[in-house]
Amino acid sequence: MTVARNPVIRGFAPDPSLIRVGEWYYVATSSFEWFPTIPLHRSRDLAHWEYAGHVRGAAPGGSLRGVPDSAGIWAPSLSWDGERFWVVYTIVRSVGTRYFDLDTYVSTATAVGGEWSAPRRVASHGFDPALFHHEGRLWLLNMQSDHRPGGRRFAGIVLTELDRSTLRPLGDTHLLLQHDRLIEGPKLLIRDGWFYLVLAEGGTGVEHGVRVARSRALTGPYELDDLPLLTTRDDPKVPLQKAGHAELVRTPTGEWFLSHLTARPLDTARGIRCTLGRETAVQAVTWDSEGWPRLRQGGWHPAVEVEVPAAGAPTSGAPDGAAPAATPETVRTSSEGLPTWPWSSLRAEPDASWVDTTTRPGWIRLRGRQGPESLWDQSVLAQRITEHRAEVEVTVEARPRTFGEAAGLTLRYNTDSYLSLDLTWAEPEGEPQRGQQWRGEGRTVLSLLERDGDGARQVAVVEVEPGRPITLGASVDGAEARFWYLRDGLRTPVGPPLDFTHLSDDYGPRLRFTGTLAGIHAQDLVAAEFTADFSGFRLVCGAE
Known part of the structure; x- marks a missing residue:
């Protein structure tokens, strides 16, 4: 076994979307107003990660000029249909208003570090979308927002089938779940005849968490688990705070892990301060006797150290998530002679x-x-x-x-x-x-x-x-x-x-x-x- 030390992708790397394709695991993270848009990392063992490229062209016209701070590209969701990588994401143009003024886009590529297709706009109910590939059909998950006075900004999770070629909606949009607590960031998977809906719950601050619902039918109704899968809202002393926004993945040997965002706060006289932003972590998951996912270590608090399957020699990067020693920067440039990652x-x-x-x-x-x-x-x-x-x-x-x-x-x-x-x-x-x-x-x-x-x-x-x-x-x-x-x-x-x-x-x-x-x-x-x-x-x- 190998030990992953969380966060495995450190610094500003929020809203991780984790998938596995063959021997590689891939993570996409939010970029907001920063370029490169939608950074992508890869790993063979979930512990050692390397930059693998980004979704170039995710911003139509190559610009997010004028978007407010912390707007721009929110919560991309990565998927694989057996032939192509897909990414769906939202560009948010208003923050702190009743209207998010957003557009949801889809792009595809045959390799994460290769050329991504020009983004195509799809039904844009809200932010934090995801795609679900099932039996040759394509489904778009989203949260919906009710901007009307008295309406709920987080008004439930919806599902829409898309035509795989045109990406236009097919049939009705289905309301899967509404909940008293704020829910967003839906992801779908199928296991043992159950459709599992993995949800971000409680907002992305210290109240953040992960909640799971399930149904025998894709379009519901969905039953919420009584317990959270992951959260730190009940204990401000847990070293990894704000744990939430998760996605489950299965290893080639049948084990389950989830990616999630987290933060390492500084304690100050004015409360916690997360100067590093929200980062990417992984946790090991088991399934209880009733078929609900649970953290392997028990409870719902994230672990700093997690045993993950070994995969031979690690990919590039420092061991256990530590930062490598730095030397004066050689100017890394693209074929056009322009600075590239880690520059933003x-x-x-x-x-x-x-x-x-x-x-x-x-x-x-x-x-x-x-x-x-x-x-x-x-x-x-x-x-x-x-x-x-x-x-x-x-x-x-x-x-x-x-x-x-x-x-x-x-x-x-x-x-x-x-x-x-x-x-x-x-x-x-x-x-x-x-x-x-x-x-x-x-x-x-x-x-x-x-x-x-x-x-x-x-x-x-x-x-x-x-x-x-x-x-x-x-x-x-x-x-x-x-x-x-x-x-x-x-x-x-x-x-x-x-x-x-x-x-x-x-x-x-x-x-x-x-x-x-x-x-x-x-x-x-x-x-x-x-x-x-x-x-x-x-x-x-x-x-x-």
Whole structure:
């Protein structure tokens, strides 16, 4: 046996959809407003996972420009019909309103890392859809939402048959189940003549869980199990919190496992803070004498360590889910010369209009566009922070001439929660902010910015020599982030320690679903011509 240490995919990797095809297990996870859309990972043993590609083109037109924070692509569901991989997912364009303003799409491929078909829109009752392939027929599962005043935003689980060729509905939509507690994320499987409906229950926060229902008939009625299959809502001390949104899979030897999302919280005076976002975990499952699935360890709390079937040599990645030691980043690029995984970008794929890796080999050149609170055209490349202790550094070379031009290092959750240390322009020391930059006067400075629910603040300003490369860095230790730069080869602090917990799922009044990333960015709010060069990016996330 092999021991899987949860989370098996660490950092921002929520809503895992798990399937097995031959000797490989595959997981698809949500990407929300980030690209690449719908990251895909694979494993031979459920313990060691590697990036396997993504569903390129999942956003029609290649853009999610304008979608709010934590909108975009929600909860993709992966499936296999014996010939092709299928993925169904929803693009949500409104968050925090009665209307989700969403569209559900289907795409297919013969290989997960290959070319995916252009997305086709299907019946869009709600988010978190899934496909069920049964006896040559194709069924679409979904939750339905009642937007009317007095209506329930989570109004039950529905099932619609789709034509396999046109994807148009066939016949009526069937209401499978309604429940007093919020239910969503339906998945279907068949075992011993029963259709099992695996449901996410209670929302995706600390009340999250997994509930199972079953029926002898595909279209119901469905009977709910009296007990949850998985949850941590009853015990805030369980190390893996928010456990929910599961999918069951069977091994070649007949054992059962489930994937689920989870989070590793920091305990603070203001409650828990999940700075790493929601992550992917696996659990072992057995079936009781009455035919209901149960966690192998008993109860319904997720285990950190889970025995899984060995499968020879592990795939790439560090043992037991630990983060590998990092070295200065070699710029990984696609055939088009654009940065690829583990780099991510906001609301669109990187393109040559604002990213250049060829003019100066070994460097990434960014052309500045809109600012860090834009929902449209930000020039940012970032990587997921996967542990509560992390260090990141990068060397930047740029010549800012106005206060609208800036480039540097950012720790980012979303448009209203970020920290950044930027090389930029400022007035001569002692002179007020009066927009004098066009006179050619001023200083090149490092500006440390903190943005949270109370607005943005300039925490510190340090004058530096203009026109020379400078190495910037940040160290994260639990709830704190400290920024620094190299001066005469020594780390020189910039500003005081900052509150890193603002960059979390649980901060503020609005719904948040992603995670914290560390990266590089550039802005030019006037001309959109300013460029900055970056090299030696290094992100080290320490195993816990």
